[in-house]
Amino acid sequence: MNDRTVRGKKNIIMSIMSVIVLIVLLFPIYWILVTSFKMEKEIFLNPPTLFPTKLNFKSYIAQLNVGDFNMFRSFANSMFISTSCMFISIILAVPASYALARYRFVGKKVTVLAFLITQMLPVSVILTPMFIMFRNFHMINNPLSAILADATIGIPFSILILKNYFGSIPKELEEASYIDGCNRFTSFIKILIPIAFPGVIVCGIFSFLYAWGDLAYGMTFIQDQVNRPITAGIFNFMGQYGTKWSYLTAFAVVTIIPVAIIFIFMQKYIISGLTSGAVKG
Amino acid sequence: MKRIKRFFRYDNVGILYILPALIYMMVFVGYPIISNFILSFQDVTIKTLNLPVKQFIGFENYIKVFQDPILQKSIFNTLLFTVLSLIFQFIFGFLLALFFYKKFSFSKPVRGLLMIPWMIPVTITALMFKFMFSSNVGIINQALQGLHLISAPIDWLITPNSAMFALIFTNIWIGIPFNMILLSSGLTLISSDIYESASIDGANKFQTMMKITLPLLKPTIQSVLILGFIYTFKVFDLVYVMTNGGPVNSTHLLSTYSYKLSFTLFEYSKGATVANILFVILFFVSLIYLKYTYSEEGEK
Numbered sequence: 001m002n003d004r005t006v007r008g009k010k011n012i013i014m015s016i017m018s019v020i021v022l023i024v025l026l027f028p029i030y031w032i033l034v035t036s037f038k039m040e041k042e043i044f045l046n047p048p049t050l051f052p053t054k055l056n057f058k059s060y061i062a063q064l065n066v067g068d069f070n071m072f073r074s075f076a077n078s079m080f081i082s083t084s085c086m087f088i089s090i091i092l093a094v095p096a097s098y099a100l101a102r103y104r105f106v107g108k109k110v111t112v113l114a115f116l117i118t119q120m121l122p123v124s125v126i127l128t129p130m131f132i133m134f135r136n137f138h139m140i141n142n143p144l145s146a147i148l149a150d151a152t153i154g155i156p157f158s159i160l161i162l163k164n165y166f167g168s169i170p171k172e173l174e175e176a177s178y179i180d181g182c183n184r185f186t187s188f189i190k191i192l193i194p195i196a197f198p199g200v201i202v203c204g205i206f207s208f209l210y211a212w213g214d215l216a217y218g219m220t221f222i223q224d225q226v227n228r229p230i231t232a233g234i235f236n237f238m239g240q241y242g243t244k245w246s247y248l249t250a251f252a253v254v255t256i257i258p259v260a261i262i263f264i265f266m267q268k269y270i271i272s273g274l275t276s277g278a279v280k281g
Numbered sequence: 282m283k284r285i286k287r288f289f290r291y292d293n294v295g296i297l298y299i300l301p302a303l304i305y306m307m308v309f310v311g312y313p314i315i316s317n318f319i320l321s322f323q324d325v326t327i328k329t330l331n332l333p334v335k336q337f338i339g340f341e342n343y344i345k346v347f348q349d350p351i352l353q354k355s356i357f358n359t360l361l362f363t364v365l366s367l368i369f370q371f372i373f374g375f376l377l378a379l380f381f382y383k384k385f386s387f388s389k390p391v392r393g394l395l396m397i398p399w400m401i402p403v404t405i406t407a408l409m410f411k412f413m414f415s416s417n418v419g420i421i422n423q424a425l426q427g428l429h430l431i432s433a434p435i436d437w438l439i440t441p442n443s444a445m446f447a448l449i450f451t452n453i454w455i456g457i458p459f460n461m462i463l464l465s466s467g468l469t470l471i472s473s474d475i476y477e478s479a480s481i482d483g484a485n486k487f488q489t490m491m492k493i494t495l496p497l498l499k500p501t502i503q504s505v506l507i508l509g510f511i512y513t514f515k516v517f518d519l520v521y522v523m524t525n526g527g528p529v530n531s532t533h534l535l536s537t538y539s540y541k542l543s544f545t546l547f548e549y550s551k552g553a554t555v556a557n558i559l560f561v562i563l564f565f566v567s568l569i570y571l572k573y574t575y576s577e578e579g580e581k
Contacts, residue, residue, distance in 0.1 A: 004383055025454070026395075095299070098298060115306070121314075124536045132325075133312075255405050271462060
């Protein structure tokens with residue numbers, strides 16, 4: 001392992017190079033951030049200013065007034081949809097993944113395969129029939145329609161991730177709990193879930209992020225602007241005021257904030273979720 | 282009753298744990314897939330949506346759709362978009378994975394920060410690049426003009442070929458972290474003993490790469506490419522927000538064209554037909570992927 005560690009001059013050079021790569025790749029994010037603080041006039045300057053000449057918070061403050069697109073209302077809608085979706089995914093995925101990791105039952109292999117395949121489904125294939133289904137149940141414009149649809153992405157992902165977590169817990173731990181008077185069910189609740197808790201967090205994060213980033217379901221099933229999630233709201237705004245970049249970049253920054261917060265505090269969970277989910281299937 | 286009890290006595294009780302999730306997925310994924318399939322053989326539009334009995338028209342939708350020049354263009358675009366995105370995401374991702382394989386002071390935090398493009402909602406990414414590619418205020422035109430590479434601003438998103446380029450460019454940006462992180466974790470799985478013995482045997486860097494790294498990384502590369510194919514082939518939000526298939530239907534992918542048929546033109550059956558074509562292609566690719574990962578698990 002030690003030969004991978006770089007020291008001395010090479011360490012400094014590689015560190016500087018990595019920062020250059022970072023600046024180049026993350027420039028678009030920096031760019032919308034500074035643009036959101038510029039006056040509309042300054043955005044049109046050529047050559048552009050790399051930093052706002054005067055910090056301008058108008059693009060954010062203007063959103064507090066109720067217009068035809070209220071950013072904070074949409075933000076709250078998205079929060080509600082994503083959080084609900086997260087809970088649905090966790091509640092359904094925890095027992096299901098435990099069963100897949102610990103029990104051998106009829107049809108187990110087929111079930112795992114089915115979950116794997118649903119993860120790879122295009123949104124398009126369920127969008128039209130789901131729209132017709134929700135329409136027949138008078139659920140169009142009801143946030144529940146977006147929640148139910150968004151959870152179909154989070155559930156299979158969570159099940160496959162958590163299956164690995166439960167699978168990696170040594171069986172002896174469970175057996176020890178039987179001696180202490182647990183049965184299989186209480187041992188699952190009291191022993192296994194607490195141990196697999198990091199996995200539950202990974203699933204929660206990803207289910208939340210999938211729903212937070214969703215556009216297709218939110219904009220198709222929820223057509224009232226006031227009830228729409230923030231992604232769909234922004235898309236609408238782009239259609240109406242396509243060149244109001246000071247506002248648009250401010251919306252973008254606000255939408256990224258929860259993602260950034262999750263990233264800062266949960267980075268190790270995210271990377272473990274991404275790698276174990278994709279490589280091991 | 283006794284039989285049922287006996288069935289659930291031992292391991293089959295697992296079915297009860299999995300049942301809620303399974304029922305959920307059957308109602309909200311299984312049923313729509315079947316219903317989409319049926320819909321593609323019917324004639325359902327906004328006019329016939331409320332009729333109690335829908336008319337079956339056989340393969341008529343498929344015949345019409347395949348004769349449609351926009352669909353042909355969409356298939357071509359989807360393939361072009363997928364293949365070019367995959368190639369460049371993979372190359373950049375692989376180079377970065379090799380770079381961060383070395384442990385230097387900043388390697389971990391910087392590699393972590395590079396994950397951000399992948400986490401941002403695609404709608405926002407699309408907005409970001411739409412802004413940067415815009416003709417009059419876009420920084421890309423301003424930079425190219427500043428460097429005297431172009432004399433007049435390019436209408437990136439308003440000209441068919443350059444719009445397609447802009448879409449692929451943006452999608453590469455989104456996909457680099459995904460490729461990087463999976464290849465990184467694949468690299469760390471290769472035991473350092475092998476590298477040591479190779480350097481004792483006098484292998485140079487190129488030989489080590491060709492004879493050790495690439496062959497041992499093959500399973501990871503396979504799954505990265507196939508998964509990348511699946512995820513890229515079904516991209517929807519990016520194109521929908523950046524160009525919405527325009528200018529004049531020149532940048533539609535199968536996913537966005539299906540959406541347009543269903544929700545702009547209200548030709549639900551035709552939309553379902555295009556979605557079904559997309560589904561069938563991805564289904565077979567998914568089976569290939571599963572065959573690979575499963576055969577590897579069998580070897581363990």
